[in-house]
Amino acid sequence: MYSHKLLTVFLHLDFIRMAVAHCMVHQIPASSFMLPCMSPNETSVIPLTTGVVASSPGLHGEHGTAETNSLVLVAEESFLCCLWSEIHANCSLYTAGMETKKFTSSEISSLAPQQTDLSWNIQCWTKGDLELFVCILKLSNKKSYLNGEFKINLLYVLSELSLEDMSTGSLKGNFMVTPCNCNGSGKYECHIPSLKLNYTYITWLNVINGVTLLQSPLMLVRPINIVKPEPPLNLRLEMTDKGQLKICWSNPVLTPYPLQYEVKFSGNATQNAWQVVEIVIETSLIIGNMLVGSSYLVQVRCKSLHGPGFWSDWSTPYNLNTEDVMYFPPKILTSVGSNVSFHCLYNDKNKMILSKKIVWWQNLAEEIPERQYTLVNDRVSRVTLFNLNATKPRGKFFYNALYCCNQNRECHHRYAELYVVDVNINITCETDGYLTKMTCRWSANTNTLLVGSSLQLKYYRNSIYCSDFPSIPPKSEAKECHLQRNHYYECTFQPIFLLSGYTMWIEIKHQLGTLESPTTCVIPADVVKPFPPSNVKAEITKNVGLLNVSWTNPAFPNSDLKFQIRYSVNREEILWEIFEVSNAPTRSVMIKVLDLCVVYIVHVRCSGLDGLGYWSDWSKPAYTIVQDIQAPLRGPEFWRVINEDPIRKQKNVTLVWKPLMKNYSLCSVCGYIIKHHTSENITWTEYVTNGTTYTYPWTEDAHTVIILAVNSVGASSMNFNLTLSQQMSTVNIVQSLSAYPVNSSCVILTWTLSPQMYVITSFVIEWKNLNEEEQMKWIRVAPNISKYYIYDHFILIEKYQFSLYPVFPEGVGNPKTTDEFIKDRSEKRNDAGLYVILPIVISSFVLLLGTLLISQQRMKKLFWEDVPNPKNCSWAQGVNFQKRMDIL
16 A cells, blocks of 8 residues: 555656656646646546555645545546637647657647547636635536546645746655635635745646546646735725815735726716726826716726736725715824814805805814915815814814804804824833843823724834934834833833834824824933842941941943942931942942941942933842940049948948940940049049949048940040049038029029139039939039029929039039029019010000090080080079089
8 A cells, every 4th residue: 555655656746847847837827727638539548556545645735635546547648638728728748658749739729629528717816815825617518427526636836946947856845735625516616825925836736536537737826926916995085285086095905016906987876887997006096076976986906017917806886976065084183283184175055165165163163264274276175273282082072073164154064073192102211231121111191092092112223323313214113012000011122232223103003094103212222220239238337437338230231330329227217318429449438427326228229320321229228237336435424422321430422324325435335444543542443334323432531433434445535533522522612502493394593602712623413302202313514604404304392402512623512402492583584574564554554644635625625615604604604514403
């Protein structure tokens, strides 16, 4: 069985090789042709040996294989097959040894009357989608011995070469087989899909009828030469700038070459009387105004302008019967800031309105000024709208309506529609830190876009940099963008050319037309967003006390960078401060900060030094650690509390001090060193690790104490000292001490000093509540003041004790103590104010009294002017006007 299959393959391949070698390949024309197969007397049709299969594993095509158990036409002497077209016929005599003889025209004529065994009417073409090769076979006649169904296969071999350049070696590849299906009425249809338009296809037909197989001669075709385009689309009426009407259409899609068009008209839709008017190469034909308003129908078809090919089918008929008012165009889609024009042809009750009598209204609410009109001709008026604004939606309407009206302001109900869309879409791009891809983002206001609009990013790449005046180029590519959650569209270019200029714009497609946003040109090298610096570290330097920030630069880009350091005290409410570094070759910077003993949080980011591109994201945070920067600046302030032990006849001194603030301790205190020096010139030190008190016995006449603060760096160099002296404790220089309460949180302490010869270094104020067992509080104040405001929580009905100690270099003097608040302090403080206010009050009273007296005199004169004087009236003499006279 396998040997039989192999034999059949060799027969087919040998047939192809010999046919090509003897130039027996016939060109498939761009028209129908006949395929008759004749058997001269010396030939006969014999069956192939049972079991021989006309296919093998090497013959499997894309759509099927040759039939098994079929018969081939084997010539005992010779056989004859012809290709007949409308113009000529090609016939060849094939011998059993594959020798060929080309017949002359006279010989063909002598063969024509012979009865053919089988005759087919064939037409082949490439469909308008350029994807499918189609052959239709219709049976014309057959001999009586060819009974039953036919099985037809189309076999083909594909080659990049023309027939002249083709060798038999190029045809040794596998041939492909596609079956031809019967669709009724004796018609068979064969398809070759996935065409390569400019390749050469060598084909032949195998016709199987029962036990008989007939094989056609070889046929050659290039699919591009027999294309049957799709019919033109979208027939419509338009108007030229000169007011002439024209019939327009759109090209069928996927035409790889220029087309020519044939236009025909029919004056009566009920009669099939078509007249071809003209063949044109444009997609429009001026028809004038004579046919407008008639019942003419128009159809258009197309074919290749150059070379062979089929005419397409006729387009759908278009009726030229017009309406009363025609607008050209009836709808316009345009962008903000543009200028547009509408034409109007007004036919009122079969009477044409002259163009000079036409007025234009917008939305039936606003008459368009006459200066915007143009009289194109006697019948056509044009209006032009300038610098358009975006149309605002009015309910469900997203357009402005333009009406063509007569001079009486009577407007037809038909109108033109104007859609104005804001296409100012901002496109931003950024190149990643690896310099391998560029991401572009853009956002469109969907409220201003028409329903049904689709948006697409288009771009064109210049070989290097951007042009000075970027514009939309004739060739462009589309980029797929995806809508993100933040309502932005995002698309990625990868790989990229860093120095190329990418000219981009957004194309807005709608059924009314296509709009483009303004172009923007981006060079990937200019929009780099670097990766943030890494290995960021932050610390407060010792001894110097500066914030030291260090980092590692990103690997890309290699150009110079500038940096921003963002730092803040790490707390609940972050207040960032920014420090910028133009160039940091050492990858570190020192920043002066106010507080050295807090935790700082620090971020770093970078950008190109030339100002192009973007700042990187902030780096991961780095935190400082609170540590000792240097030895404390000074020791703590301290005071003493003396407790006498009468039993032991001894004084114990307790030193108390306040915790050292961080700005003095820098930044912590691990202990205190207490230095003692007595009048006997004995010195020693004590170390206190915890607490803020220290007690020691006082037995000498004079005892000086100094307290040093200690941290991990060292001990304080500036310190307070206090001398306790038996002699100086009796010195009285404070003459008086008074306490005046201001409110529950403030008490004023004043004092006076007696003339003295001692130098005072400071005062120490002590106070405590005598009614409660609370700890004594104290504060050191300057020596040159005599009044001090003490802020604390005071209960004014309680009893407090205030003491004032003068401190001398030689020791602490005798204190002045008071345990009473002076209640009339507020009255005394108001005495000076009273002296000022009292004269003002008295003066105002005197002025008011004088005003009343003057007013009284004027009232008397006004109301008593007509009262008679008793001295001048006889009847009034003797009458007592002060005595009440009762009316009886």
